[in-house]
Amino acid sequence: MPDPKHLTERCQTIFAGCGDAIDWVRQVRGESARLDRESDSLIDKIRRTRNHVRRLGRAASRPVSVGFFGLSQAGKSYLISALAAGADGELETDLQGRHLNFIQHVNPPGHGKEATGLVTRFTRQPVAAPPGYPLELTLLSEADLAKVLGNAFFHDFDREQVDWDLGSFHIRAHIRALEAKRQRQPVAGLDADAVVDLLEYFEHRFPKTTARLKGDFWPSAIELAPLLAPADRATLLSVLWGEVPELTQTYLHLRAGLATLGHASAVFCAVDALVREDDQGRLTQADSIMNVDILERLGRDHADRIGLVPRDGQNADGSAVALPRSLLAALTAELRFVLAGPASTGLLDQVDVLDFPGYRGRLAVADLGEVRRQLEDDQVDPVAQLLLRGKVAYLFERYTDDQEMSLLVLCAPSHKQSDVKDLGPVLETWVHATQGASPEQRARRPAGLIWALTMFDMRLAPAPGQTEDLMRKGWEGMMKLALLERFGGYDWLNEWTPGRAFDNLFLVRKPRMANAVMETDDAGEGPLLPAQVQRLQLLRQTFCADPAVQKHLADPAAAWDAMLLPNDGGIGRLADYLHQVACNQAKLERIAEQLDAIVDDLVQHRFAAYYRGEGAAEVAAKQRLAEGVIAALKPCASRFGDLLSMLPPPRDELRGLYLRTDRRAPVDRRAPADSPESVAGAFPDQPPADIGGGLIDLDAVLNAASAGACNSRDAAPDNAGTATGSDRFVTALMRHWIAHLKALGEDPARLAYLGIERAPLDDLVSELIIGADRIGLEGALIELLAEAEAQAAAKRAGLAERQVHVSHARIARFINYLGYDDLPMDERPRSLLGKQLGVFQPPPAIAIGRLPILPEAPSNYSAHYILDWLEAFRAMAIGNAGHAAGQDISAEQNARLGAILGRIEGLAVQS
Numbered sequence: 027m028p029d030p031k032h033l034t035e036r037c038q039t040i041f042a043g044c045g046d047a048i049d050w051v052r053q054v055r056g057e058s059a060r061l062d063r064e065s066d067s068l069i070d071k072i073r074r075t076r077n078h079v080r081r082l083g084r085a086a087s088r089p090v091s092v093g094f095f096g097l098s099q100a101g102k103s104y105l106i107s108a109l110a111a112g113a114d115g116e117l118e119t120d121l122q123g124r125h126l127n128f129i130q131h132v133n134p135p136g137h138g139k140e141a142t143g144l145v146t147r148f149t150r151q152p153v154a155a156p157p158g159y160p161l162e163l164t165l166l167s168e169a170d171l172a173k174v175l176g177n178a179f180f181h182d183f184d185r186e187q188v189d190w191d192l193g194s195f196h197i198r199a200h201i202r203a204l205e206a207k208r209q210r211q212p213v214a215g216l217d218a219d220a221v222v223d224l225l226e227y228f229e230h231r232f233p234k235t236t237a238r239l240k241g242d243f244w245p246s247a248i249e250l251a252p253l254l255a256p257a258d259r260a261t262l263l264s265v266l267w268g269e270v271p272e273l274t275q276t277y278l279h280l281r282a283g284l285a286t287l288g289h290a291s292a293v294f295c296a297v298d299a300l301v302r303e304d305d306q307g308r309l310t311q312a313d314s315i316m317n318v319d320i321l322e323r324l325g326r327d328h329a330d331r332i333g334l335v336p337r338d339g340q341n342a343d344g345s346a347v348a349l350p351r352s353l354l355a356a357l358t359a360e361l362r363f364v365l366a367g368p369a370s371t372g373l374l375d376q377v378d379v380l381d382f383p384g385y386r387g388r389l390a391v392a393d394l395g396e397v398r399r400q401l402e403d404d405q406v407d408p409v410a411q412l413l414l415r416g417k418v419a420y421l422f423e424r425y426t427d428d429q430e431m432s433l434l435v436l437c438a439p440s441h442k443q444s445d446v447k448d449l450g451p452v453l454e455t456w457v458h459a460t461q462g463a464s465p466e467q468r469a470r471r472p473a474g475l476i477w478a479l480t481m482f483d484m485r486l487a488p489a490p491g492q493t494e495d496l497m498r499k500g501w502e503g504m505m506k507l508a509l510l511e512r513f514g515g516y517d518w519l520n521e522w523t524p525g526r527a528f529d530n531l532f533l534v535r536k537p538r539m540a541n542a543v544m545e546t547d548d549a550g551e552g553p554l555l556p557a558q559v560q561r562l563q564l565l566r567q568t569f570c571a572d573p574a575v576q577k578h579l580a581d582p583a584a585a586w587d588a589m590l591l592p593n594d595g596g597i598g599r600l601a602d603y604l605h606q607v608a609c610n611q612a613k614l615e616r617i618a619e620q621l622d623a624i625v626d627d628l629v630q631h632r633f634a635a636y637y638r639g640e641g642a643a644e645v646a647a648k649q650r651l652a653e654g655v656i657a658a659l660k661p662c663a664s665r666f667g668d669l670l671s672m673l674p675p676p677r678d679e680l681r682g683l684y685l686r687t688d689r690r691a692p693v694d695r696r697a698p699a700d701s702p703e704s705v706a707g708a709f710p711d712q713p714p715a716d717i718g719g720g721l722i723d724l725d726a727v728l729n730a731a732s733a734g735a736c737n738s739r740d741a742a743p744d745n746a747g748t749a750t751g752s753d754r755f756v757t758a759l760m761r762h763w764i765a766h767l768k769a770l771g772e773d774p775a776r777l778a779y780l781g782i783e784r785a786p787l788d789d790l791v792s793e794l795i796i797g798a799d800r801i802g803l804e805g806a807l808i809e810l811l812a813e814a815e816a817q818a819a820a821k822r823a824g825l826a827e828r829q830v831h832v833s834h835a836r837i838a839r840f841i842n843y844l845g846y847d848d849l850p851m852d853e854r855p856r857s858l859l860g861k862q863l864g865v866f867q868p869p870p871a872i873a874i875g876r877l878p879i880l881p882e883a884p885s886n887y888s889a890h891y892i893l894d895w896l897e898a899f900r901a902m903a904i905g906n907a908g909h910a911a912g913q914d915i916s917a918e919q920n921a922r923l924g925a926i927l928g929r930i931e932g933l934a935v936q937s
Contacts, residue, residue: 028611028614028615028617028618029614030086030087030610030614033082033083033086033614033617033618033621034083034086034087036621036932037079037080037082037083037086037621038083039929039930039932040075040079040621040624040625040930040932041076041079041080041083042929043926043927043929043930043932044072044073044075044076044079044628044930045076046926046929047072047633047926047927047930048069048072048073050919050922050923050926051065051068051069051072052065052069053919054915054919054923057914057915057916057919058914058915059799059914060799060914061636061915062761063757063760063761063764063795063799063804064761064764064765064768064795065761066245066761066762066765067761067764067765067768067769068632068633070222070248070765071628071632071768072628073218073219073222074222074226075624075627075628076219077219077222077223077226078620078624079621079624081427081428081429082429082617082620082621082624084428085428085429085430085432085613085617086614086617088378088430089149089151089376089377089378089610090376090377090378090432090433090608090609090610090613091147091377091378091379091380091430091431091432091433092373092377092378092379092380092431092432092433092434092435092604092608093380093382093425093430093431093433093434093435094106094379094380094381094382094435094437095382095384095422095434095435095436095437095449096382096384096437099384099437100480100481101437101438101439101478101480101481101534101536102381102384102435102437102480104480104534104536105435105437105478105480105534105597105600106148106379106381107129108371108597109369109371109373109379109597109600109601109604110148110365110369110371110373110374110379111369111370112365112366112367112368112369112370113367113370115370116128116129117129117148117363117365118365118366118367119363119364119365119366120364120366121160121161121297122155122157122158122160124160124297125366126297126300126301126309128363130309131300131301131309131311132300132301132311132314132316132363133311133316134311134314134316134317134318141316141317141318142316142317142318142381142383143316143317143318143321143355143383143414143417143418144315144316144355144358144359144360144361144383144421145359145360145361145380145381145382145383145421145425146316146360146361146363146380146381147360147361147362147363147378147379147380147381148363148365148374148378148379148380148381149362149363149364149365149374149378149379150364150365150368150369150374150375151364151378152364153362153364155294156294156335156344158296158333159294159295159296159333159334159335159346160294160296160297161294161295161296161297161299161300161361161362162292162293162294162337162361162362163292163293163294163295163299163354163358163359163360163361163362164291164292164358164359164360164362165284165287165290165291165292165293165357165358165359166280166284166357166358166359166417167215167220167284167289167291168215168216168220168281168284168289169216169220169221169223169224170359170420170424171277171280171281171284172224172263172266172267172277173224173227173228173420173423173424174413174416174417174420175266175267175273175276175277175413175416176227176228176232176266176267176416177231177415177416177419177420177423178267178273178412178413178415178416179266179267179268179270179273179416180231180232180235181388181415181416181419181448182388182389182390182391182397182412182415182416183268183270183389183390183391183392184390184391184392185235185268187392188268188392188393190268190269192235192238192239192265194238194241194242194678194681194682194684194685194826195685197239197242197243197265197682197685198242198682198685198686200262200265201242201243201246201247201250201262201686204250204254204258204261204262205246205250207254207255207258208250208253208254209253209254209255210253211253212252212253213252213253213254213255213256213259214285214289214340215256215259215281215284215285215289216251216252216259217252218248218249218252221244221247221248221251221252222248224247224263224266225244225247225248227423227427228266230455231423231451237676237678237679238678238679238682239265239682240676240679240682240762241678241679241680241681241682241683241684241686241762242682242683242685242686243265243682245686246686247262247263250262251263256278256281256282256285257278260274260277260278260281261274263277264277270394272394272408272409273409273412276324276409276413279324279325279353280353280356280357283349283353283354283356283357284357286347286349287334287336287339287341287347287349288336288339288340288341288342289339289340290336290337290338290339290340290341290342291337291338291339292336292337292338293334293335293336293337294334294335294337295332295333295334295335295354296332296333298332299314299315299332299351299354300314300315300316300361301314313330313351315332315351315354315355315358315361316355316361317355318383318414320351320352320355321352321355321356321407321410321413321414322352322406322407322410323350323351323352324352324353324356324407324409324410324413325352326352327350327351327352328350330350330351330352331348331349331350331351332348332349332350332351332354333346333347333348334346334347334348334349334354335347356413356417359421359424360380371601371605372605373601373604373605373608376605376608376609377433377604377608380425380430380431382418382421382422382425383418383421384418384446385418385419385422385446385448385449386414386415386418386419387445388415388419388447388448389401389411389412389415394408394409394412395408397411397412419448422449422452423452423455426452426453426455426456426459427455427459429459429460429617431456431460432460432474432612432613432616433474433475433476433604433607433608434456434460434474434475434476435476435478435600435604436453436475436476436477436478437478437480438477438478438479438480438508438509439479439480439481439484439508440479440480440481440482440484440485440504440508440533441481441484441485441504442507443507443508443511443512444512447512449512450512450513450515450516453513453516454516454518457475457518458518459620460474460613460616461473461474461475461518461616462616462619463774465521465522465523465524465525465526466523466524467619468518468522468523469523469524470615471607471612471615471616472606472607472612473522473528473530473607474607474612475528475530476530476532476600476603476604477509477528477530477531477532477578478531478532478533478534478600479504479508479531479532479533479534480534480535481535481536481539482533482534482535482589482595482596483535483536483539483540483542483595485500485504485565486535486540486542486543486562486565487540487542487543488542488543488558488561492561494564494568497564497565497568497569498568498571498572501568501569501572501574501575502572502574505572505574505575505578506574509531509574509578510574519578527577527578528578529577529578529579529580530580531578531579531585532585532596532599532600532603533585533586533588533589533596534589534595534596534597534600535589535595535596536595537550537551537592537593537594537595538550538551540595542555542558543555543558543562544592550592550593551592551593552592553592554590562590566583566586569582569586570582570583570586584599585599625930625931625932627772628930629927629930629931631768631771631788632768633923633927635792636915636920636923644907644908645904645907647907648903648904648906648907649900649903649904651789651793651903652793652899652900652903652904653900654785654786654789655786655789655790655793655899655903656896656899656900657786658782658783658786658787659782659786659790659896660896661781662780662781662782663889663892665779665780665781666892666895667888668779668780669780669782670841670842672770672776673767673770673794673841674763674834674837674838674841675759675762675763675766675834675837676766677830677831677834679762679766680759680762680830680833680834681826681827681830683755683758683759683762684755684826684829684830685826686758687754687755687757687758688751688754688755688826751811751812751815751816752807752808752811752812752815752829753808755811755815755829755833756804756807756808756811756833757804759807759833760798760803760804760807763837764795767791767794767795768791770787770791771784771787771788771791772784790899793899793902793903793906794841794844796906796909797844797845797902797903797905797906798840798845799909800905800906800909801840801845801848803836803837803840803845806836807833807836807837810832810833810836811829811832811833814828814829814832815829842895843866843895843898844895844898844899844902845902846864846865846866846898846901847866849864851863851864851867852864854866854898855897855898855900855901856897857893857894857897858893858894858897859890859893859894865894865895865897865898866891866894866898867894869885869887
């Protein structure tokens with residue numbers, strides 16, 4: 027079993043090594059043109075790695091946590107009470123001598139709806155709190171605030187009706203207005219790593235829309251945001267929430283609260299944040315920060331302030347500060363509730379329990395005024411409602427990304443469909459991170475996802491005219507509503523482990539609620555009512571026979587019998603399973619697996635190229651590499667065109683990139699509307715059933731053709747131009763393109779669609795980058811663009827479109843022909859099609875006035891092209907030998923890089 031201390035230290039070492047790697051890239055990029063081209067994407071990758079490692083380090087240091095998320099709020103509340111309550115059935119805490127009951131004093135009454143806006147952690151692990159401040163609250167960060175507001179904008183605004191401009195010229199003008207306002211020193215709250223974390227959040231959750239921000243906004247924001255004063259930073263980031271002024275003001279208001287606390291990640295507070303005495307001396311939670319209605323006071327309760335002691339941050343000197351109650355409620359992510367006694371089930375002796383607030387129904391408004399109309403309530407604060415919806419949705423996303431819970435109980439009502447529609451992608455992220463991204467990885471440990479079908483007493487009650495056929499249809503409908511309709515398209519549901527679907531469903535009911543079928547009195551439940559025994563036996567029989575039930579419940583009969591146990595209702599069986607899987611070993615093993623993958627990805631896929639050897643050994647290695655890539659590409663020939671279309675940089679991103687590097691472009695000129703062209707490399711959500719060669723059978727085309735000889739060629743001269751404008755753009759373009767290429771292999775959905783493993787795709791990408799450098803593609807681009815770049819600034823808007831088109835087409839031409847179309851036919855690698863011609867031989871010209879001579883069988887030109895391309899790739903890869911990435915780096919800096927990589931790799935993680 028991995029040691030948590032060792033894993034935490036390992037994460038700290040990798041984090042520090044990543045910092046050294048960023049410094050190395052920045053210092054060495056000036057002496058290595060090839061490193062310089064990859065430097066931006068390398069630094070971005072290192073920052074992403076640091077963010078991931080930071081999360082894993084925190085997760086390794088914490089106890090196992092089981093999260094409860096309620097698609098059924100009532101069912102979730104009952105489950106938590108039953109599993110975490112003491113022997114007397116109560117959830118109680120002792121706060122420095124003050125005794126509180128969670129249900130009576132803390133949890134706000136819901137009146138049929140979710141009443142909290144934060145996560146509650148039930149734990150038996152006490153904390154050392156300062157006197158008078160016994161409660162510990164975890165806070166949102168400044169980056170979290172941007173995510174919350176962005177979540178609200180993307181999910182609660184109808185972006186078809188909102189005037190939201192992501193056009194390249196608008197984004198450039200937006201940034202340029204702020205560049206002159208940068209401060210000399212960083213401003214607390216948001217560093218470059220945090221901006222990259224923001225980028226990852228929006229890139230992952232809203233990829234199609236925010237793809238238009240890649241070329242200009244994100245590179246500028248990473249550099250600029252840490253150096254902006256709060257108001258300017260809010261203006262910069264407002265692009266992420268549609269530049270809605272009220273949301274920008276909310277960001278500033280919340281950010282000011284964090285600044286007052288010294289940007290602490292947690293604070294200690296007084297009990298009156300949750301309860302205080304009314305006029306009769308009774309405790310009331312009407313003003314509790316847990317109550318979502320407190321957010322309605324945001325910005326209007328300056329006199330109602332709560333004393334706080336920051337646990338860390340800039341003001342962690344033990345002195346108290348104060349914030350308005352509503353502001354503290356908005357900033358609080360988690361309340362830590364330390365139980366006074368052990369749970370009757372013994373569960374909390376092993377784990378913490380996390381109670382997540384339920385998702386709110388999302389809106390589709392065109393402006394803030396529509397919020398009240400959609401909610402049919404003229405009294406609500408539109409900003410508070412948007413903040414609440416964005417926050418409760420984001421909290422589950424944050425805890426998922428942070429891997430706070432290694433176990434998750436999804437509580438779904440058994441009698442109706444939940445109105446939560448957008449949980450699927452977040453749940454898939456959690457499954458891949460904590461359980462494993464593949465069936466093989468998930469098979470290494472018991473399932474940590476527990477699906478509880480709650481309120482099952484509703485399924486037991488007699489119904490008029492209930493026949494055996496209706497019973498069968500009822501179970502089929504239940505499985506569709508509770509599971510299959512919303513989640514049936516996810517791979518993890520259909521294949522949790524190799525050849526086996528997800529089958530970890532539990533049936534749960536609340537005791538004393540099934541009085542229609544069980545004897546029930548004040549003492550509890552008794553046996554089944556005699557009149558219901560035969561009907562319940564038929565219910566059990568039809569339930570166990572349902573195909574979906576058999577597929578998704580490992581033991582339907584055991585689940586049914588446990589659910590009918592008097593005074594238990596299935597809780598005992600669920601608790602037994604949680605005891606079985608709530609061990610630190612499985613969690614730490616999964617963290618160790620992720621650390622190993624992270625290190626391998628960074629060291630082997632991004633930095634190892636700088637240590638490649640030379641000479642005959644490298645030629646042989648290149649030959650093996652080419653054979654591996656070709657072998658991987660041949661079976662998926664029907665997707666070859668899709669692969670080629672994914673390799674150039676997306677055109678829309680280039681427009682923003684051009685404007686960012688063009689210092690002469692006017693910021694007030696309206697450019698032609700951004701092309702509606704989809705992001706390059708977009709592909710269907712589901713891969714085709716057969717991604718094999720299909721109609722393009724390359725082996726059949728080759729028939730008995732010989733393997734053929736392959737030629738390499740000398741490097742083309744570097745015809746770098748001298749025009750300053752084109753130089754700036756092309757330099758940025760090459761960096762951006764390399765970053766795009768390097769990211770292709772990191773997208774599992776893309777790999778699945780293409781039907782190719784990551785390793786050969788990474789090898790293909792690496793050889794393309796070396797080949798482009800070897801033939802002087804950058805110089806060719808500069809020369810191609812230089813003449814037009816010298817034109818007057820009055821034509822910049824049209825020039826941007828031209829330069830983007832020309833540069834994109836030139837890169838695409840290199841990808842399509844790998845540079846061999848510039849060579850005479852006799853200098854090209856030989857084709858394998860039997861005539862021993864050069865690759866990419868055009869068909870014979872048709873004489874004017876003559877009809878073409880057609881062969882008896884039509885030629886498969888697609889297969890001919892693919893075979894020629896593969897042969898050209900083989901020749902290019904072999905020709906790349908001796909052009910390794912690290913050749914122009916000094917021996918001293920290579921040695922330094924070796925030391926850094928050694929630090930990142932560290933000791934092997936034992937698991």
